[in-house]
Amino acid sequence: MTPDPAPATAYAGLDLLATSVLALDAEGRIRHANPAAENLLESSLKALLRQTLATLFTNAAELSALCAQALATPTADFRQDLALERAGREPLHVHSIVSAQGVDDVIIELRENVQQLKLDREERMLDQSQVNKELIRNLAHEIKNPLGGIRGAAQLLELELPPLHLAALREYTQVIIKEADRLQTLVDRLLAPHRRPHIVGDVNIHEVLERVRSLILAEFPQGLAIRRDYDASLPEFRGDKEQLIQAVLNIAHNAAQALAERIAAGDAEIVFRTRVARQVTLAKVRYGLALDLHILDNGPGIPPSIRDHIFYPLVSGRDGGSGLGLTLAQTFVHQHLGVIECESRPGSTDFRILLPLP
Known part of the structure; x- marks a missing residue:
């Protein structure tokens, strides 16, 4: 039996929240879902009103148990990190907050666990x-x-x-x-x-970036600006300077080649940005400080067809490319216990390198 929807004004305040909220009756049937919940669950309010937690998630037992506890103890709320599995879709990693409203309604707040993702x-x-x-x-x-x-x-x-x-x-x-x-x-x-052996010494990341900058500008002297946005407080760290130069060079050179049309127009730009990141987890190890390096460009972006595979060997977005530059960059970064990430859309591509600092 399809539950009656809540009166239009009963949960009006929930619709203003940025976090996802579900309102359930005592039998666990959804009475209301705010717009944020519709986006998170990729389903309309009309469709959600026909469902229970068990039909939404294949592993709903833990969340249902929290609802039962909330109904039994109306004065408390219950919190738990959950991985809510859905048939045919990626699991939702969320922090759930469950509380009772009155004697027969339950409010579930779901916040995406960005750190877990x-x-x-x-x-x-x-x-x-x-x-x-x-x-x-x-x-x-x-x-x-x-x-x-x-x-x-x-x-x-x-x-x-x-x-x-x-x-x-x-x-x-x-x-x-x-x-x-x-x-x-x-x-x-x-x-x-x-x-090649891993040759470790003291590395100043800005010396690495200046070397790469000079190499790129020597090859592309016209139409390309390479802007510096450095944090001068960054300390030196132990690493292989030549490997890091090669990693950054591979990324920056790819960016310069992708900027061919903008270089011809004279408005191509690459930005080297350095910052300090604090309390960073890399490969399941917690570091107090990390180098946060961004290599940004205003090019056309990475084609969607290869965006999830750019670090695979022999995958290239241009004719004549070997598809090894980013694979080698990833290898060198991982040898320094760091990670490399990429976000791209038309007009903006951002390669981010995180390396632990002493």
Whole structure:
């Protein structure tokens, strides 16, 4: 039986709240949902009025138990972090606050647990990075051995060609040799982060950014401005300066290439922004201080089709790209116990690097 909707004025105040609120009767049927709850649950008030917690969430038992406790103890509210699972959709990580209103109504406030979402995203990225690392290493070694054989066979074949046909056929053997060399270079780039030792020293992040800035402006001297927005109070930290230069350079160079149209128009901009972040959790470890580095550009944004896969190896958003720049940047950042994130929309792309500070 569909519950009667609440009178229009009974919960009018709830509609003004930014947090999601559900009003339930004593049988657990939804009487009202404010607009924020409609957005959170991706469902209209009309549709929600036909449901109970058990039909909304596949694991509603904990939330239903909180409702029962609230009805039994009207003077108290009950709080709990929950992961509310929904059929065919991502779980909702929320902080729930449940309280009774009168003798037969329950109010449930659901606040998205942003920190939990962030931790889950970082964990997925770390797992993805580890899988990428193993995939790249194994694939590169599998490719490397036959490449040497192909190149050597082409060289021997060239030596065996009859002089009469050498000039005509040498073109084909050279194609084989050059393509084998090109693939060998690609394999060496794939293996580079795993071969090179991690050289640790004192790093000033602003020296890293100034080096990258000079390299980018040398390649794009006209039409591109690289603006500094530095926090001079940032301390030095222990790290591999060359790896960090390469990580930032890969991101900034990608940004400059994506800004081709704006560079031609003369209004392309990249911003290097540094800040201190406090009480940051990276890879499930809590740090009091962290470097918060943003590399922003006013380009067209990352295509939606690859936005969730940009750190995968060999994924590129432009013709001729190797798809290795961001993969290597992620590897170098993770070797410094940090994380790299990206938010992008047309007109604004923001790569954020977080690194622990002493």
